[in-house]
């Protein structure tokens with residue numbers, strides 16, 4: 432059978448880094464072919480070649496046995512190849528509908544009609560997003576949905592999903608997997624890139640593993656146990672994903688919230704966290720977790736209720752004040768808030784003024800360099816030089832830089848919003864170890880994650896939110912996904928069980 436797509440002998444390098452070396456890859460119609468490998472392995476670069484965005488030094492792309500000579504992404508789209516990027520590629524100032532049809536405007540159609548079509552495409556994905564909304568006002572999850580709608584609008588024969596579920600909640604991710612199954616049934620060829628191995632096993636017909644810019648092997652899920660796959664990716668067997676939490680002394684109370692209420696719909700949230708604790712915030716996307724985190728960090732205003740930090744009243748008016756009091760936040764939207772893309776890696780990692788925070792005075796620049804070096808090593812950040820811009824890093828490696836920055840400061844309370852999004856399995860383990868180490872050093876850690884396994888593997892207890900309320904708490908004996916979801920969706924009785932505070 433002639434393959435729908437064949438990439439043959441692809442080689443590509445950037446200023447001395449061999450991103451791809453003689454890679455072969457093929458895709459059949461109606462197949463889901465997963466691509467996995469560590470951060471920086473070359474997955475996105477290979478797909479940029481397929482999408483006509485990058486010209487390789489060697490090799491060629493075949494479609495149904497004929498060579499494709501792509502002159503840029505628009506050309507690829509015309510041939511039916513759509514790449515949904517890991518890093519959002521939407522125009523932030525345009526509306527949802529404008530983004531969906533950008534560059535592929537059907538001729539002679541009115542804007543109201545286009546908006547209607549956009550709405551229908553989004554509804555097909557099971558979401559309700561207003562076509563007239565500006566993209567920059569959407570959550571990252573919704574931006575991702577718009578990207579997918581855009582690919583659907585183009586009737587693509589080949590769709591590449593580059594880590595689509597990294598920003599989606601569990602429910603949304605499930606919906607996306609179903610959409611992929613439907614597309615597959617229609618004969619679309621799908622390349623699926625993800626660090627969530629459970630998804631890959633669920634959906635892939637074949638898996639190609641890449642490492643250091645080379646293809647290691649192409650296997651089927653049925654014939655390859657997951658530990659073997661990990662070994663192929665990481666090049667070493669991986670012990671336990673979550674490791675053991677070191678002996679930690681739970682100390683004094685660090686933060687207490689009493690009836691925290693925010694203008695954005697979060698109501699009456701009360702809980703306390705002690706030094707040495709790792710506390711999870713679980714619940715569906717939109718349940719208010721990020722909002723609570725931002726309020727604690729002084730990034731959003733509080734309408735009523737109080738916060739007490741280490742025994743003293745605490746009401747930061749901006750992140751700078753929060754940082755001064757020893758509170759840190761690794762935000763969910765790192766591209767917007769955590770990182771400066773065209774600044775050097777070294778500066779980003781040690782940075783004193785990452786928007787929106789200024790942490791001047793908090794750093795001792797001399798001592799940092801060695802520290803950053805160690806963090807780069809322990810997080811296995813793959814880079815050419817510390818002086819390269821962050822934008823030259825692969826998606827997952829950018830993520831690690833943001834984390835490095837925060838592991839580098841010394842807060843008493845650190846909030847991590849989706850800390851392992853887009854990070855490979857090996858580095859995940861490292862991040863878990865670092866989080867445990869923070870707790871062992873006596874810090875209080877709050878982790879927000881949409882990966883329930885991650886919350887359960889990492890946290891001493893999990894506070895569950897739903898629709899802006901704190902709906903209860905799970906302790907390890909009750910660590911089950913279903914319990915968490917049920918709790919998150921069960922409305923609280925007025926004035927009953929409002930957390931222990």
Ligand SMILES: Nc1ncnc2c1ncn2[C@@H]1O[C@H](COP(=O)(O)OP(=O)(O)OP(=O)(O)O)[C@@H](O)[C@H]1O
Pocket residue numbers: 445446448449450468469470471472473474475476477517813814822823824825826827828853855
């Ligand atoms: N524009 C660029 N300039 C310089 N180096 C680049 C550029 N794009 C990619 N690279 C390098 O090429 C290598 C492969 O990157 P790529 O983005 O393909 O990795 P990936 O497998 O997609 O990783 P991740 O899982 O983190 O997304 C990395 O070392 C990366 O730093």
Ligand SMILES: [Mg+2]
Pocket residue numbers: 474475476517593825826827
């Ligand atoms: Mg990538």
